[in-house]
Amino acid sequence: MIGFLVRRVGQAVIVLIGVTIITFILLHLLPGNPIRAILGIRASQQQVEQLTKQYGFNQPLWIQYGVWVNQLLHLNLGYSYKQNELVTTVLAQRIPKTLFLVGSSLVVAIALAIPLGILQSVRRNRPDDYVLTGFSFIFYSMPTFWLGLLLIIFFSGDLGWFPSAAPQDQLSVFSQLNGMVLPIATLSLVTLALFSRYMRSSMLEQSIQDYVRTARAKGVSGRVVLFKHILRNALIPVITLIGLSLGGILSGAVVTESVFNYPGMGLAFYQAAEADDFPMLLGVVVVVAVATVIGNLVADILYAVVDPRIRYT
């Protein structure tokens, strides 16, 4: 187990280093000189040179990279010229909101997907399986923003049950919970479709295994076989898949936040893209990449905890 942990964490560290390299390369692919971006077009050559030296842009690339990684390790993600604030400050305000949105959507999606997946696998190829599969496909194929639009039209416009914009304030998120219903619903519906498909196929894979046949031959009741044997084994790969889909959920969060104007990290990212605010853009990319790597790492470790067989791969 220790060997597995060491290997897995080592891999994650290497991937993180790779991520910083890639982000650094992107930083330097940017059009135009960043110094010009700060000073404007009319800056004199002398000002440009002075600022170049001050910010260290004239040093060899690997030194710049080292300085940048050092910054990252001190949790300094750069300075956003457009917003005139440290990226870290802005993100510190925004990340908790996105965490709330993504977290609640995940909980809702998992809570609904597992029973639905079990139901679909038990009643495989019967009408309800087909109907649920159809819905899964449709929701999975919908662009997230369109789903959000539809929900707004139907629940906010026609029925007036929920407001169409999400609560803006830090604290009002909890007092205006009904404003969060539509964003959470949008994000969780798409993930729900994906997760219930995973659950269904995982349950089906387990149900043709030999140990299930043995259990049934022993006379174990269908329900016990289902919940005690098949479900437990089927949940294992689904956990990994859920961990791996964290990146996709964050992507969905970007779109959802922009549709509902929810001031989270995703909306900050989108606004930064519109405003060409590259330090902010790349700061968010680093945060998201780190979150994804950690998510995968946790999923893999969880998998190894639950299934001892893979500790030796």
Added chain:
Amino acid sequence: MSALDPSQVAGGLVPEPGIGTAGMLPEGGEAFHSGSAWRMIAAVFLENRLAIVGLGMIIFVTLFSFIGPFIYHTQQVFASPNIANQAPSAAHLLGTDALGYDVLGRLMLGGQSSLEIGFAAALIAVGIGVIWGAASGLAGGVIDSIMMRIVDAMLAIPFLFALIVLGAIFNTSIPELIIVIGLVAWLVPARLVRGETLSLRVREYVQAVRVMGGGSRRVLFRHIIPNTVGTIVVNATFQVADAIIAVATLSYLGLGVSAPATNWGGELNTGLNYIFDGYWWTIYPAGVAIVLTVVAFNFVGDAMRDALEVRLQRR
């Protein structure tokens, strides 16, 4: 009869001299005639009703987008703000959008660009991914580790984030959109093909090629890649579906192509402003088009995956 009589040996299952094995068919009727592997796969594929529906929808959308404009003539170049946001009528079957373009014509044009970008991006993604993954799997050792760590590092940045960053850096024209999506989407096929390569390179026929003196390139292009075609085709189908959604999302966020070119997602960009005004024709048609097309590709890809999944055939 003596024990050497042929009809008494091996339960009578001995070929008669002069007739050979022709008379030895078992009595129980004809055994399952499978034909070639491709025919079997096609048979399972076509049994799946959803797959046929999917194929039909893809053909319909393709015809609608590319042949449609020849039947239903509209003008798609110049904006006509004076007739903006008109309800469906005889002149404009699905009304006009915020810039005065005919919505149905926009749908066709958007379909053209969505399908083009989807297919081209999927081709690029699969092309790069297959070569990278197969080369990595075949090389093995340190090179394999390095190549896969690069893939993992790039995979750590979620699809949409990478797309938006690249979209903000580069200009938004159709070729660049295709390249941007392809540059981000090749990672998954690379992983898949590498896995397949790892399991294929220990097969006997690959080892036989090596023993006969075949080099790596021969093994790669004539043996390994052709045998991963099944997985590749399935993945390519899903790549097209993902690319269409990616383009739509990018266009909706304003990072897609600009007028007079259009895209289904771009049409929905302005739709958000008119939700509460009741201009349903600016919102539903484009979205329905996206969903139908993507669902069709997902059906087809899912059915192909089922057809190629050996285990499922045992049930």
